[in-house]
Amino acid sequence: MRTLERVNPHHRFSKKNMIEISNLSKSYGRHKAVDQISFEVTRGEIVGFLGPNGAGKSTTLKMLTGFLPPTSGAARIAGKDIFRESLEVRKKIGYMPENVPLYIDMRVKEYLRFRGxxxxxSGGRLRKRMGEVMETCGLTQVRRKMIKTLSKGYRQRVGLADALIHEPDLLILDEPTNGLDPNQIRAIRRLIKNLGEKHTILISTHILSEVEMTCNKVVIIDEGKIKAADTPENLVNSMRRAGRVTVELQAPKPEVEESISQIEEVTRVVGESLLDGWNRFTVFAAPKTDTRLKLGRLVAQKNWSLRSLSRQIGTLEEVFIELTRKD
Amino acid sequence: MRIFRILYLKELKTYFLSPFGWLILCFSSLMQGFALTATLKEFTDNAVAESLVSVVFNSPIFNIYFMFLFPVLTMRLFSEENRSGTIEGLLTAPVRTWQVVLSKFSAAYTTFLTLWIAAGVHFYLFTALTDVPPPFTNGELIGAFLIIALIGMLFISYGCLASALTSSQIIAGVVCTFILIFHMFLGLIPKFFGEQIPAAGFFNFISSPRHLVDFTRGLINTGTIGYYITTAVFFLFLTFHILDFRRWKP
Incomplete structure (x- = not known):
């Protein structure tokens, strides 16, 4: 049964928020594709929507664009309810669906004119916008070509130009670099980054480097649930592995382990002997801490020989795996 | 109205800016020519009591190619959008679902109507190029084109529904053909079971073969006109809900 939240007409939505999602769910029969997700996207942000295949990314985006109705919960885009004010919402969104479906029998220019x-x-404004988006997306040279004769990279650009033509407040891109070669991915990524200066962008993807390079916020979804929503830096810093430090010393293992364990933030020390007579110690510490300074002082104080001291910097990939791993 | 116009023109282009529409036009003109020639031959060989219009539009050739037109004209409409996924782009643009349904229907219907220009020209040529008095009256001709326009309206709405149900053009075509055969069968029930059955009146009222006979004799019935328009609207309404179902199913 649908249990859509009642929207209070007197409720003032934050002008700052472009997307407000609260307890949004979508079930296909018994399968819960999206399960009570809530997050917000502020105006001007580029948000990466991450998740493994089948995590519910596309379903969420389809709900936001009004293509699928939510089973329960509510979402607002620029203060408009996606279900009740679908037409208004659709005017504010530029949407590029997964796999970029296009009318392949049309020419690029003809297609953009139709979509615009x-x-x-209409009229001069339509012509002006067509010129601008073709320029932005690098389509000017192929504007007279039939879409069916274009390569995948160009089709992707046509999809992006289509999403941009009406200067939407919000761009929703579902896997925009899917199936492209590295050069094309780079071109699209650069394009998205430039677009981020004017638009709010929500990109769904499972290519993490893409998010690291373009997004200023990350939402990670898995099995229909939000696992994390923060800036990439915060996510990386709050990782379990983030505080880990490796030291290579020439000193007796038990003594070193004993001494390092005394340091306040350290939770565990694991030592191993290397083939060349040195010992490597992995120091586990609480997240968001840096024990390097204290370790340095300790080494100096004990007069141990030191050849390396490094703190592991987590990557988004590690965050992603930590949050979505099934084992 | 602007959105409707844009969608309508785009659909119309898919018929006429590809060989597709011209092939159908060519095929139907050819068949109309055959039907007329065969009928004229019959007129020269035997004495025929009916008018030329009535015989042409009730000839076996006409019945065969006429039924063939609708699946071909409509099977692509929605199924192709479903298959290629363009329906997602279309329905996430600020367009209303009824605009989509109506534009597709209108484009198919316009194409269907243009197919009959050739038939109109045939009859005009008959009067213009021969010195024999035409074996038909204008009333019969108007009645014939009117009933073709009405039956076409209903049958294309059947086709729209069939196409919206599936993402396969072939299945859409087959389903449309089944609906047409079933429709024709309903109209022929009194012929099989006799005019004395209680429901004979109803089946006669909806019988397209019977309407064809009546209208091509110049007997224009407003009840029949109402029947075709309302039934076509009903099937378009169903098509609308098939598309819109996606938007509100929980």
């Missing part, structure tokens, strides 16, 4: 028309553009 649907978004209410």
């Amino acid at each position: 028309g649907l978004h209410g553009l």
Whole structure:
């Protein structure tokens, strides 16, 4: 049964928020594709929506664009309810669906004219916008070509130009670099980064480097649930592995382990003997701490020979795996 | 209205800016020519009591190619959008579902109507190029084109529904053909079971073969006109809900 939240007409939505999702769910029969997710996207942010295949990314985006109705919960885009004010919401969104479906029998220019028309553009303004988006997306040279003759990279650009034509407040891109070669991925990524200066962008992807390079916020979803929503830096710093430090010393293992364990933030020390007579110690510490300074002082004080001291910097990939791993 | 116009023109282009629409036009003109020629031959060989219009539009050739037109015209409409996924782009643009349904229907219907220009020209040529008095009256001709327009409206709405149900053009075509055969069968029930059955009146009222006979004799019935328009609207309404179901199913 649908249990949509009642929208209080007097409730003032934050002008700052472009997307507000509260307890949004979608079930296909018994399968819960999206399970009570809530998050917000502030105006001007580029948000990466991450998750393994089948995590519920596309379903969430389809709900936001009004293509699928939510089973329960509510979401607002620029203060408009996605279910009740679907048409208004759709005017504010530029959406590029997964795999970029296009009318392949149309020419690029013809297609953009058609899509621009649907978004209410006409006459000189439509012509101007077509010129601008073709320029932005690098389509000017292929504007007279049939879409079916274009390569995947170009089709992807046509999809992006389509999403941009009406200067939407919010761009929703579902796996925009899926199936592209590294050069094309780079070009699209650069394009998205430039677009981020004017638009709020929500990108779904499972390519993590993409998110690290373009997004200023990350939402990680798995099995229909939000696992994390923060800036990439915060996520990386709050990782379990983030505080880990490796030291290579020439000193007796038991003594070193004993001494390092005394340091306040350290939770565990594991030593191993290397083949060249040195010992390597892995120091586990609480997240968001840096024990390097204290370790340095300790080494100096004890007069141990030291050849390396490094703190592991987590990557988003590690965060992602830590949060979504099944074992 | 602007959105409707844009969608309508785009659909119309898919018929006429590809060989598809021209092939159908060519095929139907050819068949219309055959039907007329065969009928004229019959007229020269035997004495025929009916008018030329009535015989042409009730000839076996006509019945065969006429039924063939609708699956071909409509099977692509929604199924192709479903298959390629373009329906997602279309329905996430600020367009209303009824605009999509109506534009597709209108484009198919416009194409269907243009197919009959050739038939109109045939009859005009008959009067213009021969010195024999035409074996038909204008009333019969108007009645014939009117009933073709009405039956076409209903049958194309059947086709729209069939196409919206699936993402396969073939299945859409087959389903449309089944609906047409079933529709024709309902109209022929009194012929099989006799006019004395209680429901004969109803089946006669909805019988397209019977309407064809009546209208091509110049007997224009407003009840029949109402029947075709309302039934076509009903099937378009169903098509609308098939598409819109996606938007509100929980």
